[in-house]
Amino acid sequence: MRVVLTPRSTICVLVVLMTMGLFGLAHPVFAQTGKDPVISNLRVGQHPDKVRLVLDMSNDLSFTIFQLPDPYRIVLDLPQVSFELPKTARTRSVGSVAGWRYGLFEPGTSRLVIDAKAPLKVAAAFVLPPSGEQGHRLVLDLAPTDRDEFIVASAASIERRMANRTPRVTPTPSPNPPAVPGDNRRVVAIDPGHGGVDPGAIGLSKVYEKDLVLKVAKALKAELESRGGYKVVLTRESDVYIQLRERIAIARRAGAEMFISLHADSIDDTSLRGLSVYTLSENASDEEAASLATSENKSDIIAGMDFSTEEPVVTDILIDLAQRRTMNLSTRLANTVVEEMGPRVRLLNRPRRSAGFAVLKAPDVPSILVELGFLSNSQDEKTLRDATKREQLATGLADSIDRFFLGMQSARR
Ligand SMILES: [Zn+2]
Numbered sequence: 255m256r257v258v259l260t261p262r263s264t265i266c267v268l269v270v271l272m273t274m275g276l277f278g279l280a281h282p283v284f285a286q287t288g289k290d291p292v293i294s295n296l297r298v299g300q301h302p303d304k305v306r307l308v309l310d311m312s313n314d315l316s317f318t319i320f321q322l323p324d325p326y327r328i329v330l331d332l333p334q335v336s337f338e339l340p341k342t343a344r345t346r347s348v349g350s351v352a353g354w355r356y357g358l359f360e361p362g363t364s365r366l367v368i369d370a371k372a373p374l375k376v377a378a379a380f381v382l383p384p385s386g387e388q389g390h391r392l393v394l395d396l397a398p399t400d401r402d403e404f405i406v407a408s409a410a411s412i413e414r415r416m417a418n419r420t421p422r423v424t425p426t427p428s429p430n431p432p433a434v435p436g437d438n439r440r441v442v443a444i445d446p447g448h449g450g451v452d453p454g455a456i457g458l459s460k461v462y463e464k465d466l467v468l469k470v471a472k473a474l475k476a477e478l479e480s481r482g483g484y485k486v487v488l489t490r491e492s493d494v495y496i497q498l499r500e501r502i503a504i505a506r507r508a509g510a511e512m513f514i515s516l517h518a519d520s521i522d523d524t525s526l527r528g529l530s531v532y533t534l535s536e537n538a539s540d541e542e543a544a545s546l547a548t549s550e551n552k553s554d555i556i557a558g559m560d561f562s563t564e565e566p567v568v569t570d571i572l573i574d575l576a577q578r579r580t581m582n583l584s585t586r587l588a589n590t591v592v593e594e595m596g597p598r599v600r601l602l603n604r605p606r607r608s609a610g611f612a613v614l615k616a617p618d619v620p621s622i623l624v625e626l627g628f629l630s631n632s633q634d635e636k637t638l639r640d641a642t643k644r645e646q647l648a649t650g651l652a653d654s655i656d657r658f659f660l661g662m663q664s665a666r667r
Pocket of ligand 1: 447448454455517518519
């Protein structure tokens with residue numbers, strides 16, 4: 255977010271704090287007296303260089319702002335408030351602002367969603383103290399920008415929000431927590447690709463991908479469980495065909511906090527070799543989010559709450575957030591695997607890739623697909639057929655998983 259600073263020191267401080275994502279600390283927390291603070295008006299006006307929104311507030315409230323693309327939205331989250339707005343504050347089109355909605359997002363959080371016709375940046379956002387007749391006012395200036403800048407600002411704003419917020423509106427890490435109370439083990443789902451009637455790639459020596467990846471999966475399960483702190487679920491333990499959707503379902507039923515699908519490729523170019531790691535491409539994920547939004551029994555799993563009574567657009571936002579967070583975590587996991595495996599095994603050129611793998615479409619479980627190597631390459635095939643080399647692969651993957659969860663812990667502190 256590019257913020258236009260004014261020379262006024264108080265505003266500067268607020269804006270800088272906001273830029274750092276720490277502005278929540280800048281305002282006193284209102285006392286829970288049983289009555290929510292009141293938003294008594296929303297005034298929206300077109301200025302030469304911006305659209306200015308002013309919220310009249312009964313209290314000095316903390317706020318967070320983030321942006322979502324496709325369609326362009328600016329989202330303002332407040333503590334739980336009572337919106338008591340006059341008819342003049344009803345949604346309408348003002349400049350590049352197409353309209354707005356507001357309401358309780360979840361207990362403790364009220365939300366204002368501003369729809370934009372074009373990319374807008376948050377040029378300034380600050381709270382003015384009471385002056386004369388006027389009480390606290392939250393001022394939000396939205397100025398034109400371009401799509402690229404909006405996308406960058408959006409990603410940064412969501413990252414900041416995730417980093418500075420307890421994950422209440424984000425998906426619960428375990429949609430279906432382990433049944434045993436007090437079991438704090440991390441649940442990891444390992445998905446050996448193919449199986450049964452589907453052999454996957456066939457190696458030079460006629461070895462099947464489905465058999466090799468099952469062996470690596472079992473080695474990885476043994477390695478992780480020997481380290482303690484992990485409960486490992488395999489989507490299949492034998493040579494059986496499992497539908498792609500069912501693989502995701504198995505992971506989610508187990509309350510998995512990550513999903514790693516194991517494969518080995520085959521290609522005409524027999525010189526091509528090395529390990530590569532895939533994440534779901536972003537374009538493909540939106541379609542999944544849309545279909546998920548229509549599914550009542552899935553929507554509450556994503557957010558760990560029932561929001562079937564929410565406005566549809568708010569539901570969209572929740573899913574956007576959930577999926578974006580999942581995609582961020584998937585990317586982090588994939589990068590960690592590449593970094594960890596790089597010094598140990600041969601990597602494919604450009605080892606970090608993304609594609610529309612259906613098996614990576616769990617909206618709430620960070621998911622990656624690891625192509626362990628090419629069965630069409632004699633050296634790669636030899637590596638994968640070697641039990642000792644498979645152990646080394648499993649150790650590298652287990653180290654990656656350790657490091658990923660360590661990173662998550664430190665990010666939460
Ligand atoms: Zn495969």
